[in-house]
Amino acid sequence: xxRPKPLVAAIAVxxxxxxALSACSSSSSSAKKTNGGGGGTxxxxxxxxxxNKITAGAPMNxxxxxxxxxxxxxxxxxxxxxxxxxxxxxxxPGLAASWTSSDSGLTIQLQPNAKWSxxxxxxxxxxxxSLAIAYTQGTAGPVASAGGTVVAGSNFEVSDVKDLGGGxxxxxxxxxxxxxxxxxxxxxxxxxxxxxxxxxxxxxxxxQIAAVQGTDPAAASAAADKLAAEGKTxxxxxPAKDVSAGPFVETRVNxxxxxxxRNQYFYAANKISPKQVILRSYxxxxxxxxxxxxxxxxxxxxxxxPTNILNQVLKAGYTRIDAPSYVSASIAxxxxxxxxxxxxxxxxxxxxxxxDAVTKVGEPxxxxxxxxxxxxxxxxxxxxxxxxxxxxxxxYSPDPAKAASLLQGAGFTKDSSGQWHLPNGQQWKITxxxxxxxxxxxxxxxIVANELTAFGIQTTAAITADFATYQKEMAAxxxxxxxxxxxxxxQTDMAYAxxxxxxxxxxxxxxxxxxxxxxxxxxxxxxxxxxxxxxxxDPGQLAAQLSTTPVSAQQPIIAQLAAATNQxxxxxxxxxxxxxxxxxxxxxxxxPKTGQDDLLANPPGVWMMQGYVQxx
Amino acid sequence: xxxFARRLAGKLAAGLVMVWVVVTFTFFLVHALPGKxxxxxxxxxxxxxxxxxxxxxxxxxxxxxxxxxxxxxQYGGYLGKLLHGDLGQSIxxxxxxxxxxxxAALPWTVIPVLSGLLVSFLIGVTAGVVAAVRRSSRWGGLxxxxxxxxxxxxxxxxxLLLLVVFHTEWNLLPDAGTSDIxxxxxxxxxxxxxxxxxAVLPVCxxxxxxxxxWLLAMKSSVVSVLGDDFILASxxxxxxxxxxxxxxxxxxxxxxxxxLALSFGVMFAGSFFIEDTFDxxxxxxxxxKSIGTRDYPVMxxxxxxxxxxxxxxxxxxxxxxxxIDPRVRR
Numbered sequence: 001x002x003r004p005k006p007l008v009a010a011i012a013v014x015x016x017x018x019x020a021l022s023a024c025s026s027s028s029s030s031a032k033k034t035n036g037g038g039g040g041t042x043x044x045x046x047x048x049x050x051x052n053k054i055t056a057g058a059p060m061n062x063x064x065x066x067x068x069x070x071x072x073x074x075x076x077x078x079x080x081x082x083x084x085x086x087x088x089x090x091x092x093p094g095l096a097a098s099w100t101s102s103d104s105g106l107t108i109q110l111q112p113n114a115k116w117s118x119x120x121x122x123x124x125x126x127x128x129x130s131l132a133i134a135y136t137q138g139t140a141g142p143v144a145s146a147g148g149t150v151v152a153g154s155n156f157e158v159s160d161v162k163d164l165g166g167g168x169x170x171x172x173x174x175x176x177x178x179x180x181x182x183x184x185x186x187x188x189x190x191x192x193x194x195x196x197x198x199x200x201x202x203x204x205x206x207x208q209i210a211a212v213q214g215t216d217p218a219a220a221s222a223a224a225d226k227l228a229a230e231g232k233t234x235x236x237x238x239p240a241k242d243v244s245a246g247p248f249v250e251t252r253v254n255x256x257x258x259x260x261x262r263n264q265y266f267y268a269a270n271k272i273s274p275k276q277v278i279l280r281s282y283x284x285x286x287x288x289x290x291x292x293x294x295x296x297x298x299x300x301x302x303x304x305x306p307t308n309i310l311n312q313v314l315k316a317g318y319t320r321i322d323a324p325s326y327v328s329a330s331i332a333x334x335x336x337x338x339x340x341x342x343x344x345x346x347x348x349x350x351x352x353x354x355x356d357a358v359t360k361v362g363e364p365x366x367x368x369x370x371x372x373x374x375x376x377x378x379x380x381x382x383x384x385x386x387x388x389x390x391x392x393x394x395x396y397s398p399d400p401a402k403a404a405s406l407l408q409g410a411g412f413t414k415d416s417s418g419q420w421h422l423p424n425g426q427q428w429k430i431t432x433x434x435x436x437x438x439x440x441x442x443x444x445x446x447i448v449a450n451e452l453t454a455f456g457i458q459t460t461a462a463i464t465a466d467f468a469t470y471q472k473e474m475a476a477x478x479x480x481x482x483x484x485x486x487x488x489x490x491q492t493d494m495a496y497a498x499x500x501x502x503x504x505x506x507x508x509x510x511x512x513x514x515x516x517x518x519x520x521x522x523x524x525x526x527x528x529x530x531x532x533x534x535x536x537x538d539p540g541q542l543a544a545q546l547s548t549t550p551v552s553a554q555q556p557i558i559a560q561l562a563a564a565t566n567q568x569x570x571x572x573x574x575x576x577x578x579x580x581x582x583x584x585x586x587x588x589x590x591x592p593k594t595g596q597d598d599l600l601a602n603p604p605g606v607w608m609m610q611g612y613v614q615x616x
Numbered sequence: 617x618x619x620f621a622r623r624l625a626g627k628l629a630a631g632l633v634m635v636w637v638v639v640t641f642t643f644f645l646v647h648a649l650p651g652k653x654x655x656x657x658x659x660x661x662x663x664x665x666x667x668x669x670x671x672x673x674x675x676x677x678x679x680x681x682x683x684x685x686x687x688x689x690q691y692g693g694y695l696g697k698l699l700h701g702d703l704g705q706s707i708x709x710x711x712x713x714x715x716x717x718x719x720a721a722l723p724w725t726v727i728p729v730l731s732g733l734l735v736s737f738l739i740g741v742t743a744g745v746v747a748a749v750r751r752s753s754r755w756g757g758l759x760x761x762x763x764x765x766x767x768x769x770x771x772x773x774x775x776l777l778l779l780v781v782f783h784t785e786w787n788l789l790p791d792a793g794t795s796d797i798x799x800x801x802x803x804x805x806x807x808x809x810x811x812x813x814x815a816v817l818p819v820c821x822x823x824x825x826x827x828x829x830w831l832l833a834m835k836s837s838v839v840s841v842l843g844d845d846f847i848l849a850s851x852x853x854x855x856x857x858x859x860x861x862x863x864x865x866x867x868x869x870x871x872x873x874x875x876l877a878l879s880f881g882v883m884f885a886g887s888f889f890i891e892d893t894f895d896x897x898x899x900x901x902x903x904x905k906s907i908g909t910r911d912y913p914v915m916x917x918x919x920x921x922x923x924x925x926x927x928x929x930x931x932x933x934x935x936x937x938x939x940i941d942p943r944v945r946r
Contacts, residue, residue, distance in 0.1 A: 044798075051660075055905075056897055057720030058709050065657060065710045138673030231677045236711025254801065255724055255897035256793025278797055283895045290791050293784060468651025468910050471659065488662060498662070502672075 043587055043615050045274035047604060048288060050301035054281040056255035059238035062190045063137055063231075068253045070279055072605025073260050074244035078108060078127070079187035083324070083601035085380050085490035088551060089184045092598060092606065095122055095191055095245055095267075101183045104175075105158075108187070110167035115265035116193055117242070117249040124163030125194040126245075131158045131171065132205045133197060134189050135212075136231030156185035159213060160206070174213050180550060181491075193243045200234050202226075247272045247608055256281045271611040273588065285439070292316055292582065298613075299591070299604050300582040302366060304440050310365045318582040321593065323600035325579035326489030328370055328377050329363065329441065330571040331432070331448070332523035337480040339422055344406040346569040350396040351403035352455045353448055359575040362444025367575035372396060374562035376495050377487045377576040381562055384492070389559050393566045400455055420456045430459040433482030435470045441483040444574065475520040484523060486571050492554055493547035496539070496561050499570055500525070506540040513544040525570040532564045539564055590614045623938070627931045634927050635920075639698065642919040643691055646912050653707040653910045694916070703920070704913035708906065714917040717902060722884075722921075724794050725891070725898030728815050729883040732822025737876055740827045744834025745865065748842065751835070760835065767828030775821045775893035782817060790814050792895035814896075821890045826879070833875065837868040870941055874933050881929030884922050 049070050062069045069075045079091035079099070089101075096108040114122035135158070157174035164170055173182050202208070211223035242250035247269070248260035260277040263269065280297075282288050288303045292313045300318070302325075314320065331353070333340040340346065350373070359369040372395045374381040382390065404414070411423035420428045432449055434441040445461035452459035464470040473479060489495045500506060505519035515528045529538045542557050549557060565571075579600065583591040590612050592599040599607050607613055654675040661671035685693070697704060703714035743759050750756035766774075783791040790796075794814050799807040841847065841864050850860050884899060891901040899918055906914035 053905075055709070055717070055720075055902075056724075057712065057717045059712060063710070064712070065708055136677065138675070138677035228677060232711055235677070236705065238712070252797060252801075254793070254795055254797050255720065256795075256895055257797035259797040276798075281793065281895055281897070283792075283892045283901070287792060287895055290779070290784065294787065294791075466651070466908055467659065468655045468908070469649075471655045472651040 042273070042275040044276045044278055045298050045588060045604070045613065046278045046280065047297055047299045048282055048291070048301055049279050049603070050303070054253060054256065054258050054279065056253065058253075059236075060242045060250055060253075061235070061237050061239060062192065063133065063235045063237070065235065068250070068258060069242075070248075070250075070258065070260070070603070070605070072246065072603040072609075073248040073277055073279070074242055074246045074250050074263075076191050076244065076246040077188050078191060079184075080602045080606045081184060081188050082598035083326070083490055084598065085326070085383070085492070086551065088181055088491050090598070091184055091187050092602065092610065094187075094606075094609070096187060099183070099187065103178070105170065105172040106183055106186055107164070107168060107170050110169065111267040112167065113267040114167070114245060115267065117244045117263045117265055119265050120195070122191070122245050123194070124161065124169045125198075126191060127169055127171070128161035129194040129198050129201065130189060130191045131161055131186070132201060132209065133192065133234055134158075135205075135209050136201075136227045136234055138231070139185075139189065156182050156189075157213065158186065159210070180548065191245065193245070196239050196243050197234070197237070200237050201230060205230070247605055248277050251276075268609055268611075272608050273614045274608070277605075289313065292318060295584060295586065297582075298584050298586075298588050301603075302579050302581055304363065305365050307364045313582060316584075317586060318584050319591075321581045321583060321591070321600060323579040323581065323594070323597050324377075324379060324490075325366075325577040326377055326380065326487060326495070327485050327577045328487035328573045329367070329444070329575050329577065330370075330373070330484055330486045330573045332482060332484040332486075332571045334477055334480050334524050335570070336477060336524045339410070339412075339428070340480055342410050343568055344410040345412075346572070347396070348403040348406040348410075349452070350569055350572045351399045351406070352457075353451055353572065353574070354398045355574050357451070358444045358447045361447045363440045363575050363577070366578050366580045367440070368578055370573035370576050373566055373569055373571065373573040375487060375499055375565040375571075376489065376492065376558070376562065379576075380487070380489055380492070380495075381558075384555060384558050385562060386559070389563070392563065396572075403455065414456060418456045419458065428457050430457055430481055431462050431479075432459055433462050433464060433470070433479040435464050435467050435483070437466070438483070445483070448574075471522075474522050477524065482523075484571060486573065487576070492551075492558055493543065493549075496543035496546055496558075499565065500539040500543040500561075504540065506544070508544040508547075513538070513540040515540055523570065525568075530564045530568050532560065532567055535560075537561075537564055585616075587616060588613050589616050620935075620938070624935060627934060631927045631931050635924055638923040638927075639695070639916075639920055640691070642923070643694060643916055644687070646915040646919070647687060647690075649907070649910060651910050653912070656909055657708075698920075703917040706906075706911055706914050708909040708911040708914070714913045717914060718899065718917055718921060721897060721899045721902040724896055725884060725900065727811075728818040728890075728896065728898070729822055729887070730880075731815065732819045733826060733876075733879055733883060735819065736823040736826040737830055737872075739823070740830025741834045741869065741872065743827075744831040745838055745861075745868070747831060747835040748838035748868075751839065759831065763828040763831035763835070765828065766824050767832060769825070771821070771825055771887055771889035772893060774824055775817075775890050778817050778821055779893060789817050791817075794896065818890055818894045818896050821894075822887065825887075825890075830872065833872055834868065837871055838864060841868045870937075873940065874937065877929050877933030877936065878926065879929075881926030882922075884925040 052067070052070060054068055055066060058064065058066050058068045060069055061067050062075045072080070077094045078096035079094045082090040082092060084090040093111075095111055095114050097111045099106055099108040110122055116122060156179055157177045158171055159174045160172040162170040162172070171186055173179065179185065208223040208226055211219045212227065214220055244250065244263055245266075247263055247266045249263045250258060251261045252259045258279045260279070262272055262275050266272060280291065282291075285303045285305065288300055289305060289309050289312070291297045292300050293316050295316050305313070333346055335341045355369045359367045368378065371378045372393050374393065376384070407420060412428070413421045415421060422428050430452060432445050434445045442461070442463060449459040449461045464473065474482065486498050487495045488498050497503070503522040504525050505516045505521040506513045507516065528540060529536050537560050539561060542561050546554055546557050546561075581600065585591070592607055592612055599610065599612065604613060658671050658675045661674055694704065703718070705711045706714055706717055709717065740763070743763070747756045747759035747763070751760070779791055782789045790813060795801070795807060795810040799810050801807055844867070847860065847864065850863060888900040888904050890896065891898045892904065899921070902914065903918040905911075906918065
């Protein structure tokens with residue numbers, strides 16, 4: 001018999017001792033409240049809030065920048081967005097059971113049994129306080145230069161909240177302002193308890209809001225400053241305990257996890273199966289993969305992963321759920337730097353890069369090769385563009401001969417060793433910039449660099465230390481070619497604003513876009529106008545126009561922008577992301593399935609409100 | 617004033633000057649980092665569906681803690697607050713006092729690092745003595761190799777290895793966090809047991825990583841002492857081996873004592889890699905997050921704590937040295 005290795009033995013002994021200490025004492029007075037799986041109603045649902053890393057000492061305040069609050073569980077809204085590209089105002093009910101929109105605003109009917117976790121009812125005062133707070137947090141007005149008419153779908157302008165009795169509440173939009181997305185923006189605003197938060201607001205908050213919306217510029221400016229100062233007080237506020245109108249209420253947060261108990265007063269408590277929810281902290285993708293390998297999570301949010309990890313996760317019993325993701329990974333150009341100001345150069349690069357091969361390495365699980373570049377993800381452009389418009393798009397299938405021809409046409413030359421030279425005779429070298437920590441971009445960069453180098457353009461991948469530095473240096477115009485996310489939808493105006501909006505030096509005043517060549521921008525695009533199909537268009541102006549155009553009338557504008565983007569290639573879309581999630585049908589069952597996009601756009605707490613996720 | 621008191625006063629004065637120098641240096645250093653607070657959050661808001669104007673307005677509202685005063689004015693304000701014990705307010709946590717964040721993270725660095733440090737010191741020093749005394753034997757060679765190996769393995773490799781073996785493969789120990797959330801924090805057995813259970817892997821990682829250094833340093837020191845004349849003289853005079861071992865130990869451990877004292881100070885820096893691997897939310901983790909979000913007050917606060925603890929440890933080591941080594945007092 002061999003003697004145990006000292007190191008392994010020591011750790012094993014420590015482990016066993018600690019486990020014994022923990023396990024043996026679980027029968028004491030402070031034993032675990034509950035554990036294990038579902039079993040009808042009850043059990044612990046374990047997951048991760050991908051948007052919210054848990055930090056000890058952070059407040060239970062949804063207005064804090066890094067709160068220990070969890071949307072859909074104890075962080076409530078009147079409704080939750082469906083992320084529906086055909087109707088950006090479409091929502092799932094939350095604290096509001098129903099609603100009707102009009103030109104002057106919105107009337108909502110609260111859920112009949114809507115209550116806070118302290119047993120008191122949700123009232124119009126809660127809604128009014130919450131919408132006033134939104135004004136201090138930058139999510140509601142003021143809308144600069146609204147022009148008194150239709151404004152971009154950014155901030156909502158509430159002028160008053162009236163209690164009509166019986167749980168009916170009227171929410172008025174500022175007279176003269178018409179925001180296309182007012183309904184969704186109001187319904188998806190955070191709702192907090194008036195008794196907890198009202199003390200943080202001055203008594204004359206609505207007078208200040210009225211001043212901001214008024215016609216006196218000096219009074220509006222002074223009131224805006226006061227609101228901003230009050231916003232800081234609200235954001236830093238740390239309530240002593242959680243008072244939740246959601247299905248769960250936060251019991252405890254330790255440095256690595258948050259424990260939420262079922263809210264017995266929740267308006268649809270009978271639909272909520274888990275007795276408790278544990279949300280775990282994580283420090284990176286590997287941590288999530290580790291949890292899943294051990295079958296510890298009932299639901300795992302999207303995490304970038306290679307194929308071998310996907311196989312491990314599936315083997316551990318997880319089911320993959322796919323939902324649309326309106327984001328596309330792309331290679332962007334700074335068109336202020338030669339030769340990227342030349343359209344044929346960008347087109348040639350698109351013909352050289354094999355997007356399929358790059359996607360297989362960069363994002364094999366959560367990516368679908370972009371069929372072409374339009375500024376929108378493939379599924380969205382497919383659903384909006386007509387068959388003829390789609391047929392007219394150039395797919396930029398890999399074609400080195402075409403690329404060579406385009407480059408030669410632009411004055412580039414190829415030497416005897418196969419290396420391309422710029423029109424001025426210098427050898428063409430590309431540095432493809434990416435960011436530390438973005439594993440998919442980094443992996444994909446290697447393939448792109450290999451492909452371009454094999455074509456005769458010496459390409460190296462460079463990594464910036466972190467994203468904050470990337471943004472700073474990008475805005476300073478330090479990078480010529482780099483990775484960037486585009487097609488941020490589902491609102492098409494947002495998707496095109498990403499390429500032709502403020503990030504590109506455009507500002508919109510009274511519906512008119514103007515370009516500032518000296519603005520600190522992300523990836524500079526020049527010129528300001530394109531000639532597409534014989535017609536001169538201003539993409540910045542069209543993108544601005546989209547934001548004030550109802551979805552039903554957007555198609556012709558999108559067709560122009562898609563054609564222009566496809567022809568001019570300010571970016572080359574490489575892959576479109578898919579929102580891949582995983583559920584474990586072991587302790588709980590009845591999860592939403594692929595195809596239920598409206599539910600899958602939200603966290604599991606929202607699914608539970610609708611009766612999903614039941615104990616086994 | 618006694619010589620000791622004079623010495624103490626001198627050390628404290630020098631320590632204060634050093635703290636001021638480091639505070640000044642780190643203040644300007646952290647502000648010189650490229651990027652600014654809110655940049656990363658702005659991008660996240662954009663990706664979550666906000667348009668540029670709304671994201672900018674929200675960032676302005678919640679990151680309003682970023683001062684727009686001149687650097688010199690900010691520095692003056694920072695020093696003024698510091699003198700009153702105020703480390704300022706976090707930017708990325710919207711005004712939460714920095715001291716609260718540091719205080720919350722502190723135990724989760726001190727507990728595992730201190731435990732790891734003491735365990736590795738005891739084992740490393742003992743193994744170092746054996747490796748020196750038996751340096752010609754197989755055991756001595758093996759111990760020296762083990763010391764070199766653990767001193768050379770990168771922290772993240774060792775931490776991942778422990779994680780894979782003791783969690784993924786054998787499922788003996790938890791992989792992340794500080795305790796099981798379902799136990800009430802406090803002086804109760806289930807909670808303490810859970811804390812111990814969660815601390816085993818990080819402590820082992822810290823201990824193994826520093827074990828090699830102690831072993832090699834002690835071995836080298838013992839070998840050096842073994843060659844001293846007084847050891848030869850004690851052998852010739854027939855002094856008992858146990859007594860000689862005490863002579864050797866007391867003399868050989870002196871250089872390590874300084875390193876140990878400094879290690880107590882360095883301990884407050886935690887270990888980014890270990891805390892990251894085990895998602896152990898200590899000071900290293902907090903500092904890493906604050907750098908990513910350009911949370912200057914938290915960065916400055918964490919650096920200050922690390923600096924002050926190292927300086928205090930240094931002063932204590934100096935003072936204690938005079939007590940344990942009579943030669944220094946002369």
